[in-house]
Amino acid sequence: MSGPVVRFEGVSKRFRRGSGARSVLTRLMRQVRRRGTTEAAEEAFWALKEVSFEGRRGEALGIIGPNGAGKSTALKLMARILRPDEGQVHVSGRLAALIEVGAGFHGDLTGRENVYLHGAILGMSRRQVRAKFDDIVSFAGVEAFIDTPVKRYSSGMYARLGFSVAAHVDPDVLLVDEVLSVGDAMFRLRCIERMRELLRGGAALVLVTHHLDQMHAVCSRAVVLEEGRVSCAGTTEEAATAYLRAMSRTKAAHAPDASTGASAASGVAVDRVRFLDASGRETICASPRQPLTVEVTLDVTAAIPRCVLELNMRRRVHENLLSFNSGRSGRTFDLRPGRHVIALNLDRLSVCGGEYFWNVRIWDGERTTCELDTAFSTPLLVAADAISTGQWCVDHAWGYASASAVAREAGMTRGAQIEFQAGMAGSDLRRVER
Amino acid sequence: MPSDAIRAGDAGWTRDTERFLNLLWSLASRDVKVRYKQSALGVLWAVLVPTAMMGVFTFVFARAGETWAMAGSAPYPLYAFVGLVAWTYFASALNGCVQSLTSNRTLVTKVYCPREAFPLSAVAASFVDFAVGCGVLAALIAWFNRSGAWMFAPGWRLTALPVLVMVQTTLTCGIGLALAAANLFWRDVRQAFSVVIQLGMFVSSVVVPLPAEGTAAAIVRAVNPIVTLMDGYRACLLGGEFPSPVRLAGMVLTAAGALVGGAWVFRRSSHRFAECV
Numbered sequence: 001m002s003g004p005v006v007r008f009e010g011v012s013k014r015f016r017r018g019s020g021a022r023s024v025l026t027r028l029m030r031q032v033r034r035r036g037t038t039e040a041a042e043e044a045f046w047a048l049k050e051v052s053f054e055g056r057r058g059e060a061l062g063i064i065g066p067n068g069a070g071k072s073t074a075l076k077l078m079a080r081i082l083r084p085d086e087g088q089v090h091v092s093g094r095l096a097a098l099i100e101v102g103a104g105f106h107g108d109l110t111g112r113e114n115v116y117l118h119g120a121i122l123g124m125s126r127r128q129v130r131a132k133f134d135d136i137v138s139f140a141g142v143e144a145f146i147d148t149p150v151k152r153y154s155s156g157m158y159a160r161l162g163f164s165v166a167a168h169v170d171p172d173v174l175l176v177d178e179v180l181s182v183g184d185a186m187f188r189l190r191c192i193e194r195m196r197e198l199l200r201g202g203a204a205l206v207l208v209t210h211h212l213d214q215m216h217a218v219c220s221r222a223v224v225l226e227e228g229r230v231s232c233a234g235t236t237e238e239a240a241t242a243y244l245r246a247m248s249r250t251k252a253a254h255a256p257d258a259s260t261g262a263s264a265a266s267g268v269a270v271d272r273v274r275f276l277d278a279s280g281r282e283t284i285c286a287s288p289r290q291p292l293t294v295e296v297t298l299d300v301t302a303a304i305p306r307c308v309l310e311l312n313m314r315r316r317v318h319e320n321l322l323s324f325n326s327g328r329s330g331r332t333f334d335l336r337p338g339r340h341v342i343a344l345n346l347d348r349l350s351v352c353g354g355e356y357f358w359n360v361r362i363w364d365g366e367r368t369t370c371e372l373d374t375a376f377s378t379p380l381l382v383a384a385d386a387i388s389t390g391q392w393c394v395d396h397a398w399g400y401a402s403a404s405a406v407a408r409e410a411g412m413t414r415g416a417q418i419e420f421q422a423g424m425a426g427s428d429l430r431r432v433e434r
Numbered sequence: 435m436p437s438d439a440i441r442a443g444d445a446g447w448t449r450d451t452e453r454f455l456n457l458l459w460s461l462a463s464r465d466v467k468v469r470y471k472q473s474a475l476g477v478l479w480a481v482l483v484p485t486a487m488m489g490v491f492t493f494v495f496a497r498a499g500e501t502w503a504m505a506g507s508a509p510y511p512l513y514a515f516v517g518l519v520a521w522t523y524f525a526s527a528l529n530g531c532v533q534s535l536t537s538n539r540t541l542v543t544k545v546y547c548p549r550e551a552f553p554l555s556a557v558a559a560s561f562v563d564f565a566v567g568c569g570v571l572a573a574l575i576a577w578f579n580r581s582g583a584w585m586f587a588p589g590w591r592l593t594a595l596p597v598l599v600m601v602q603t604t605l606t607c608g609i610g611l612a613l614a615a616a617n618l619f620w621r622d623v624r625q626a627f628s629v630v631i632q633l634g635m636f637v638s639s640v641v642v643p644l645p646a647e648g649t650a651a652a653i654v655r656a657v658n659p660i661v662t663l664m665d666g667y668r669a670c671l672l673g674g675e676f677p678s679p680v681r682l683a684g685m686v687l688t689a690a691g692a693l694v695g696g697a698w699v700f701r702r703s704s705h706r707f708a709e710c711v
Contacts, residue, residue, distance in 0.1 A: 076708065126456055
């Protein structure tokens with residue numbers, strides 16, 4: 001029963017670039033205007049080229065890759081929405097695809113009507129939907145609005161109901177495309193839990209995502225797509241690292257102009273921010289537990305005699321994970337007009353795999369005014385760590401902490417034991433008093 | 435060789451058919467529900483529209499007097515109503531088919547389900563209005579009989595009605611499948627269709643009978659299966675002669691051919707739907 005449920009064998013898919021069918025009139029006009037010159041034929045490009053991989057029963061396969069790498073095309077080929085130009089796609093068993101949540105919903109119909117409609121579109125019989133109706137509605141948490149037209153739903157409710165129906169089809173293969181970015185944190189957790197449940201039930205799961213942590217949470221293996229080809233297939237760790245390296249390559253290709261934060265008012269601008277690894281080579285993909293140097297190049301037009309430089313790093317909004325202020329370290333820079341390069345050296349980078357963003361702040365140490373505050377737009381990718389999968393990699397060691405601690409726990413007084421258990425179970429304390 | 439081999443798993447042919455019919459039913463009932471949502475009169479419109487049309491055409495043609503004669507023995511309002519109910523089923527079903535794939539774009543590009551369900555459910559949704567129209571027609575026939583203006587009991591002739599409806603539905607599905615696929619690739623189809631269907635109404639003896647003589651009328655009668663259908667409906671419900679067996683056979687063959695051809699066109703092009711819609 002552990003044979004492949006989804007198998008791609010040298011699959012290629014070609015699309016045409018260009019506007020597609022053009023009207024006879026437009027074509028005629030063009031021909032008249034530039035007589036003789038024939039228009040360049042519509043250029044074909046391969047969205048996928050000779051892609052092979054497989055997904056097995058009870059296993060979750062992640063597909064990751066930069067935008068436009070062909071992830072969604074792969075999913076649509078699996079779902080039979082598209083047909084490959086070359087190669088073969090094998091899917092055995094019943095398939096449910098979540099490429100867009102609530103794709104089949106009609107705004108004027110109520111939640112109830114839409115559940116039946118969407119169920120039918122995904123291949124469920126009326127009887128099957130009826131049997132699971134309550135589960136579907138309670139999973140989505142829209143009991144109170146089930147007889148309200150979905151056009152009055154919040155986008156979160158809409159998406160939750162869409163996911164809920166698809167997750168209850170009991171598919172042999174579930175395809176999920178980026179849908180977990182909808183809904184609140186609680187709902188995302190429930191979705192992941194539901195996917196694990198389906199996996200335990202023997203289904204195969206294919207998850208397309210940009211979020212490495214989601215992939216880690218669900219998948220055991222992953223495939224990295226880059227420009228329509230498989231660049232890496234292996235464990236999620238290997239794939240995450242390959243993905244981040246791929247990202248750094250595409251980022252390096254596109255000049256990081258976003259990092260420049262020129263402000264007309266102040267006399268200083270950031271020319272660029274770059275990262276150097278232990279050997280002094282420029283990189284966008286750093287390794288955890290390794291030294292890192294952040295180098296800021298400033299263009300100064302008006303002198304700042306006691307300049308304080310601050311560098312911050314964030315993962316998502318709101319919170320700085322790392323913040324370095326030269327003033328707090330007792331270091332100021334005397335910046336005269338001209339170009340200056342300031343470096344921040346980190347002995348060990350203690351964060352784990354993911355994408356981080358940096359900004360630059362410049363303070364005038366004398367007037368204590370902020371001269372420059374750039375957006376968090378300078379990316380730094382950090383490869384996955386072999387030992388830690390959390391947010392941080394902290395040096396640690398495991399040891400056997402002697403037997404006496406266990407003995408002490410076992411030797412607790414009876415009353416304390418009961419209290420302890422009651423506390424753990426959150427049960428009624430009065431029982432303990434009695 | 436490109437293929438998308440799918441093992442049926444535990445689902446056999448009957449399960450697939452059941453699912454397909456359920457899908458068809460769900461899409462059709464969605465269309466019907468949506469059509470009358472947020473409307474004060476709701477399904478009553480299915481009665482009002484053909485009745486009002488009948489009134490209009492009676493006002494336009496029946497006052498001339500001669501149309502009564504052209505319509506044979508039956509009162510003109512009934513003549514017109516039979517034609518209008520059948521024609522509306524044909525035209526509105528095809529109109530639904532033409533737009534069925536483009537208006538379900540998200541489903542076509544984001545979900546896999548048998549694509550035939552979209553045009554066929556449009557036909558099914560129009561059938562609901564047709565059934566309501568038939569009910570009104572029955573009431574009208576009964577009312578005319580009671581008023582004594584005209585006496586006719588269809589009797590055994592009614593057995594031909596379901597056959598005629600089936601032939602019409604087959605024809606509609608065939609043309610509809612082809613039009614749905616064509617409109618996905620060339621949106622011109624929708625524009626052309628609205629013109630053709632208007633024109634078609636006047637060469638299909640819907641409200642005005644074709645002239646009994648003349649080569650033009652003979653040609654139209656020979657090539658247009660709708661004329662035969664209309665003649666058949668009227669013979670069956672209002673009395674008069676059934677079309678000749680040759681014409682009936684031609685009509686059935688045309689309908690069957692349309693279905694086979696339409697389904698073939700649809701199948702052949704369906705793998706490109708998601709890319710081109």
